[in-house]
Amino acid sequence: MTDDIDEVVARLMAYQAAVGERHALINGWVDDIAMADSLAASARDTLVARHDGVVVGHLRGTVLASSVYGESVWINPEGVSYDNPEILSALYAAAATRWLGAGATRHYVWVPRDDDAIGPWRHLGFAYMHQRGAKYLEDPARVEWPEGYAIRRGSIDDLEVALELDDVLRLAQEEGPSFALGLADTGQRDEWIETLEDPTVTHYLVEHDGHAVAQCATFALPERVGTFDNTVHLSAVSVRPEHRARGVGRAMVTHALETARREGFAIAETNWRVTNHRAGRYWRSFGFEETYLRLHRHVGVG
Ligand SMILES: CC(C)(COP(=O)(O)OP(=O)(O)OC[C@H]1O[C@@H](n2cnc3c(N)ncnc32)[C@H](O)[C@@H]1OP(=O)(O)O)[C@@H](O)C(=O)NCCC(=O)NCCS
Known part of the structure; x- marks a missing residue:
């Protein structure tokens, strides 16, 4: 070689x-x-x-x-x-x-x-599995909050609620047609401790009536083939089911991306399961365009 x-x-x-x-x-x-x-x-x-x-x-x-x-x-x-x-x-x-x-x-x-x-x-x-999407962060974006919701930065003190909101995401992925089973008990707590203690990660929590109802996280992507410098990664986006379809997700993501834009990021990237059709529609409606696709094969009888 x-x-x-x-x-x-x-x-x-x-x-x-x-x-x-x-x-x-x-x-x-x-x-x-x-x-x-x-x-x-x-x-x-x-x-x-x-x-x-x-x-x-x-x-x-x-x-x-x-x-x-x-x-x-x-x-x-x-x-x-x-x-x-x-x-x-x-x-x-x-x-x-x-x-x-x-x-x-x-x-x-x-x-x-x-x-x-x-x-x-x-x-x-090989079959379709995961989709990466990216968008330019060019123009300032206006954040419109539905009444009664406010956003703040999270910290390690928010570990338990971050885990709860991550479970919301996991349960959504377990539903069909995604059927992403087996994600429970896969080191989620350790990963969240690492995430919340990492100074390069920004964690956001949305609150309503003093309760956290949504979260997401952003961090700078490291240099890698295919990715531009100054790309911010958006992940862990979840809104509790009873607070969905009110514009909470849109306001939270817009706030996170606008903050990143002001910090100097030029591009945002996120990813979703190809089978999570709602998420795919959602990200496209935000202006994310598909870049890389992750394909997978599980070798066995077949
Ligand atoms: C995807 C998700 C984050 C969206 O959060 P949300 O708070 O419901 O998002 P919004 O309210 O901003 O928008 C959701 C829909 O409600 C609609 N909506 C927004 N405000 C509304 C209002 N006031 N009245 C009625 N509908 C409204 C939006 O048009 C949008 O429609 P679309 O999905 O057809 O584009 C949420 O559904 C979720 O947590 N899903 C499970 C986890 C998940 O899949 N995360 C993404 C992983 S990649």
Whole structure:
């Protein structure tokens, strides 16, 4: 692999530039030095395909033990290139044989949301799972609160209510057609302690009659392929069912994004389960445009 790095980096730079041409909200720029370092550090996880001595594809999957997804393999946007779908098929067959040998039966890949990028993975048994969306934070936004609601910053003192509101989100995801089961007891408390104690995360709580009824969180996304600098990530958006459809969610998210805009963020990103149709509609109505799609395959009988 080490000898192939320059060729793989050149391919990735050309590929990402083309993706950036097609998607205004995907960054087409690749830091070639950082990419070469990253490939060198993960050489053992990367397979390269050559034809007549020339690199025609590569595949890098990282095996991770996740409390939510179990033993699984993750392929990031820069983790794959192929000249044609047959090369991807051969690379996947070889790499997945190794992954399965390590007990990793769940495979995840991020691809740009366009048919050419998605199709070859669909033919390998991958299905839609998670959607990333982004929007520009250009103009100042006016926040209109429904009567009786106010927003404040949360802190570690709000741990219990943050967990309750996270359960609201989890229960919504468990409903059909999402059926995101098995999210309970997956380290949620530890994650929220980390989130609320992290000075780089901003946590918002909306209150009504002295009770917290909605929350969300924002933080700066780290540098990564496909993401522009100054991108704020929005997550953990939930509103208690009895307070929905009153404009609470819109006011909370608008407030969080407007605060981020004033702090200098240029783009906001969020993500949702493809099967959470209401969330997808909701984010599109906010102006979020689809960028990357996460596909998954759970290898088993089938
Ligand atoms: C998605 C969610 C955060 C929206 O919160 P909300 O407070 O209901 O949001 P709003 O009230 O701003 O808007 C919801 C709908 O009510 C409508 N609405 C807003 N104010 C209204 C009012 N005064 N009267 C009637 N309808 C109203 C909006 O037009 C919107 O319609 P749409 O979904 O067709 O676009 C909430 O439904 C929720 O917590 N869902 C479960 C968790 C979840 O899926 N989170 C997102 C994960 S990615």
